[in-house]
Amino acid sequence: MSVRAGIVVTGTEVLSGIIRDANGPWLSEALRGRGVEVSEIVVVGDRPEDIRRALDFLSDRDLVLTSGGLGPTADDLTVDVVASWAGVALEHDAALEERIWTIVGRLRGRLPFREAAMREGTRKQARVPAGATTLEPVGTAPGFLVSSSGPLVVVLPGPPRELQAMWASAVDVEPLRTLLASAGALEQRILRFFPLPEPQIAATLRELDADALPLEITTCLRRGELEVATVFGAGAADAYAGFEAALRERHGDVLFSDDGATIDEVIARLLAGRTVAVAESCTGGLMAGRLTDLAGSSAYVLGGLVVYSNEAKTALAGVPASLIAAHGAVSPEVAAALAAGARERLGADVGIGITGIAGPGGGTPAKPVGTVCLSVSTATDSEDRTVRLPGGRADVRDRTTTVALHMLRALLLRA
Amino acid sequence: MSVRAGIVVTGTEVLSGIIRDANGPWLSEALRGRGVEVSEIVVVGDRPEDIRRALDFLSDRDLVLTSGGLGPTADDLTVDVVASWAGVALEHDAALEERIWTIVGRLRGRLPFREAAMREGTRKQARVPAGATTLEPVGTAPGFLVSSSGPLVVVLPGPPRELQAMWASAVDVEPLRTLLASAGALEQRILRFFPLPEPQIAATLRELDADALPLEITTCLRRGELEVATVFGAGAADAYAGFEAALRERHGDVLFSDDGATIDEVIARLLAGRTVAVAESCTGGLMAGRLTDLAGSSAYVLGGLVVYSNEAKTALAGVPASLIAAHGAVSPEVAAALAAGARERLGADVGIGITGIAGPGGGTPAKPVGTVCLSVSTATDSEDRTVRLPGGRADVRDRTTTVALHMLRALLLRA
Numbered sequence: 029m030s031v032r033a034g035i036v037v038t039g040t041e042v043l044s045g046i047i048r049d050a051n052g053p054w055l056s057e058a059l060r061g062r063g064v065e066v067s068e069i070v071v072v073g074d075r076p077e078d079i080r081r082a083l084d085f086l087s088d089r090d091l092v093l094t095s096g097g098l099g100p101t102a103d104d105l106t107v108d109v110v111a112s113w114a115g116v117a118l119e120h121d122a123a124l125e126e127r128i129w130t131i132v133g134r135l136r137g138r139l140p141f142r143e144a145a146m147r148e149g150t151r152k153q154a155r156v157p158a159g160a161t162t163l164e165p166v167g168t169a170p171g172f173l174v175s176s177s178g179p180l181v182v183v184l185p186g187p188p189r190e191l192q193a194m195w196a197s198a199v200d201v202e203p204l205r206t207l208l209a210s211a212g213a214l215e216q217r218i219l220r221f222f223p224l225p226e227p228q229i230a231a232t233l234r235e236l237d238a239d240a241l242p243l244e245i246t247t248c249l250r251r252g253e254l255e256v257a258t259v260f261g262a263g264a265a266d267a268y269a270g271f272e273a274a275l276r277e278r279h280g281d282v283l284f285s286d287d288g289a290t291i292d293e294v295i296a297r298l299l300a301g302r303t304v305a306v307a308e309s310c311t312g313g314l315m316a317g318r319l320t321d322l323a324g325s326s327a328y329v330l331g332g333l334v335v336y337s338n339e340a341k342t343a344l345a346g347v348p349a350s351l352i353a354a355h356g357a358v359s360p361e362v363a364a365a366l367a368a369g370a371r372e373r374l375g376a377d378v379g380i381g382i383t384g385i386a387g388p389g390g391g392t393p394a395k396p397v398g399t400v401c402l403s404v405s406t407a408t409d410s411e412d413r414t415v416r417l418p419g420g421r422a423d424v425r426d427r428t429t430t431v432a433l434h435m436l437r438a439l440l441l442r443a
Numbered sequence: 444m445s446v447r448a449g450i451v452v453t454g455t456e457v458l459s460g461i462i463r464d465a466n467g468p469w470l471s472e473a474l475r476g477r478g479v480e481v482s483e484i485v486v487v488g489d490r491p492e493d494i495r496r497a498l499d500f501l502s503d504r505d506l507v508l509t510s511g512g513l514g515p516t517a518d519d520l521t522v523d524v525v526a527s528w529a530g531v532a533l534e535h536d537a538a539l540e541e542r543i544w545t546i547v548g549r550l551r552g553r554l555p556f557r558e559a560a561m562r563e564g565t566r567k568q569a570r571v572p573a574g575a576t577t578l579e580p581v582g583t584a585p586g587f588l589v590s591s592s593g594p595l596v597v598v599l600p601g602p603p604r605e606l607q608a609m610w611a612s613a614v615d616v617e618p619l620r621t622l623l624a625s626a627g628a629l630e631q632r633i634l635r636f637f638p639l640p641e642p643q644i645a646a647t648l649r650e651l652d653a654d655a656l657p658l659e660i661t662t663c664l665r666r667g668e669l670e671v672a673t674v675f676g677a678g679a680a681d682a683y684a685g686f687e688a689a690l691r692e693r694h695g696d697v698l699f700s701d702d703g704a705t706i707d708e709v710i711a712r713l714l715a716g717r718t719v720a721v722a723e724s725c726t727g728g729l730m731a732g733r734l735t736d737l738a739g740s741s742a743y744v745l746g747g748l749v750v751y752s753n754e755a756k757t758a759l760a761g762v763p764a765s766l767i768a769a770h771g772a773v774s775p776e777v778a779a780a781l782a783a784g785a786r787e788r789l790g791a792d793v794g795i796g797i798t799g800i801a802g803p804g805g806g807t808p809a810k811p812v813g814t815v816c817l818s819v820s821t822a823t824d825s826e827d828r829t830v831r832l833p834g835g836r837a838d839v840r841d842r843t844t845t846v847a848l849h850m851l852r853a854l855l856l857r858a
Contacts, residue, residue, distance in 0.1 A: 040659065044468075045467075046663055046672055053457075053459075055460075056460040068496075102649070103661075145645075146642070226514075230514070230516040231560040233516065244455065247456070248461055250461070312736075313734075313735065317728035317732045320749075321836075323836055326752070331749045331750050334721070339790070344746065344789070373759065374755055374758075421736075425732075
């Protein structure tokens, strides 16, 4: 059986672009991992009629997940709207109110605490749609499984940590458990390529007549890398194997990950005990910051030098002032000296040197905005590149770290 | 007249959570700035029937914006679906095809180029819904204004840079120009507070009976700061003034921005010629990276030291090994020494020192994960704090930079 789901994300602050929705994409991936096909994510504000309209829109799905609107304040309306939409009353659950009150009590020490206001909010959160199954609070808000004449509605809180933890326990609660068990298993495989332009993968997909395959193939550029994600049912394993082989035949030279690993994780594996250090200018700390994103990175990242000024390049990374004067701060020579300086000052096996023009100012005809010189070196080997990256300041800075990681991979593969 | 709009974001890679949608929130803010109320954002995959269903869902809105699905590949379906939904045919525009082909030709040098495949894609992109107004390509894809018996549909490309540039020119093109001109002007004001817990602002809003005011008020926590965004029409200026005054009376001591400026921008103004340098451990470069996010930051950021290992703390930032041995690497003493070391090694007026346990490993009962010691100092003054931050590794690292910026603000305000 195929199970189709829709997601309703509530919150005027999400709808208006003030905060970025994290829950829709997260739930979509979680559902896909359980074989459930998500047909749409609808973001609506905290207006009862708009939430109701979104539920109507999704009324022929098997499953609807809502996120947000479970808090103690008056603009938290989701439970009221879902109950009314499903045609059931709200009932006060005294035991639930006491459990929430116990949780709220723990906030006393940490937050300014107004007893009456807090009690009022708690009472509101303890109203349960008749016949619904309560999902115990992760923060202070309980969630609910509400059956309707149409889909099963799973009402989840808005804070991503609460939502994710509540979802993890909800999947074992009836009737959600049985519904999920009825979904056919779907496989997802991700292949990552760098560098590979989008028109080229598009041409490859046309050549392979990919539309005719029993595979749902999506391609996207992410942080400068091209990702091919393919979802398929149990019967299409052979079709996928053939498709992957055809991609490897055409683009295997730029395939760097076939097991879901990001370039960051690939690097962490490849370093295998070797240490790395950074001396960076235009990325201003983001290169070191990216290398230390992963837990456990202290095993191989020794540290970095953020050398924004020319004086800092010389004083901290030991780049000769004469070298800067001769070639300019943004030059392959200075990048190489930065990489060497990072290695020497931090005693690392591998050094990364970055210098460039992130913009919006500072460009020249010879070195326009987006020009970045990179060097990755060990004592005996190096990778050196000068690139011109598109986009604004944030794009150039972020893309630079991707290029550097791929240069580091190339160096480590031959070391 | 009130103009209501809906947004349709297409793309299986967005729906499935592989990439994060940037266009829905951006368009929502852009529309709000022009007095248009956005009622919902619908994210759908690249399936014709789902795109059509989303258009049906929004058929009683005045305006519908679509993003994505305008590329040369077969899964780019938006123009076909919109034309069919609006009941008009697609017509080939030979002059448009030549203009696109000129743009595509510029890619020859940069990308692997297969003439026949490229020409086929270009021909596909030059099909125009009958009666529609063409929006000239920013990348290679043209957009369209398509009138229907219901809403005006604005068809925009998916890449955010292309979408944003095309929207900027579309607002002056008829019939969109007239429709936007008919929308009443809305004001938006943003107040930012730190620190201010969400239950406390909720209690304040209840006290002020904010629901009864002619204001659309949304509160949200963003990177640890509390933001109160208020939208109101021309007639509600007095109501807003009273509301803001009441918030200032209650929470003025933690109000740090009333003009839309972020803490990053507040800091850039306050530095006013003074220079800053960083020595950071658990944030691993993100503090320096955040300080250099803003264009022009080279005027006041000299650089930073990423001192992940104890050896680097001593060698680069001059933290005595004996101090680390006596108090531990995560201690107020080491944070203060890092701030002083950053100032001295980089010759900066202000130093920021950060050392902490970002997790998931490394915590102890006395210093659990999330414990961070921060110090911000000049030669004669300092702010020092030890905090315990909630959340995972990425949360702790990001939140730390927010705390540091607010400490820096406090120091600069009394300097």
